[in-house]
Amino acid sequence: MYCETPEEIDKAFWLLPPRPVVLVSTIDKKGNQNVAPHCEFIKLYEGPFLIAIEKSHDTFKNILETKEFVVSIPTIDIAKKIAITGKPFPKGVSEFEKAGLTPLKASKVKAPLVKECCANFECKLIKELGSVGTESILVGEILCTHYKKVGPSEEETRLSTKAALHVHKGRIYTTINKETIDTKIDYTKL
Numbered sequence: 001m002y003c004e005t006p007e008e009i010d011k012a013f014w015l016l017p018p019r020p021v022v023l024v025s026t027i028d029k030k031g032n033q034n035v036a037p038h039c040e041f042i043k044l045y046e047g048p049f050l051i052a053i054e055k056s057h058d059t060f061k062n063i064l065e066t067k068e069f070v071v072s073i074p075t076i077d078i079a080k081k082i083a084i085t086g087k088p089f090p091k092g093v094s095e096f097e098k099a100g101l102t103p104l105k106a107s108k109v110k111a112p113l114v115k116e117c118c119a120n121f122e123c124k125l126i127k128e129l130g131s132v133g134t135e136s137i138l139v140g141e142i143l144c145t146h147y148k149k150v151g152p153s154e155e156e157t158r159l160s161t162k163a164a165l166h167v168h169k170g171r172i173y174t175t176i177n178k179e180t181i182d183t184k185i186d187y188t189k190l
Helices: 006-013 058-066 076-085 095-099 154-160
Strands: 022-027 033-038 041-043 049-054 068-073 119-132 135-147 165-168 172-174 180-182
Touching: 022 058, 033 049, 033 058, 033 076, 033 095, 049 058, 049 119, 058 068, 058 119, 058 135, 076 095, 076 172, 076 180
Parallel strands: none
Antiparallel strands: 022 033, 022 068, 041 049, 049 135, 068 119, 119 135, 165 172, 172 180
């Protein structure tokens, strides 16, 4: 089928598998903690993260202000909490508190780790590559990693991971093994 309109192109994207979701936590210069879900990220071969973040979001503003952030891998067990962190709360309101997530002190950056996540990557901003539409592409160097050992081998861990994959509108999440949760959360009613 030939696709030309934005609606048709969007339908074609549904042929792609669900994307992994990460929580990106930041802190501003006043000490306000922020955590939000993001799906536009890539771990580059030599270690850094490439991440696209909406320029209007506190996450983006905080990263530019402090030059650091934490990328955390949530499991499907906290799908409802992931969905809640996606709500655009006013600046200064803690998504950690609203979602019932636990911020932990990081060892290399001021941004908090997320206790409920299976892995946390402390990062410093290397470079802002520029804008693509309403998003900006950032590169972060991984300074330190905290993780919970899951399986006896790398292959078994990857094949049995409960890391959350984003399926639909911040509401439906799944895993590589097709465990699926519909949070039934509507952002407009939060």
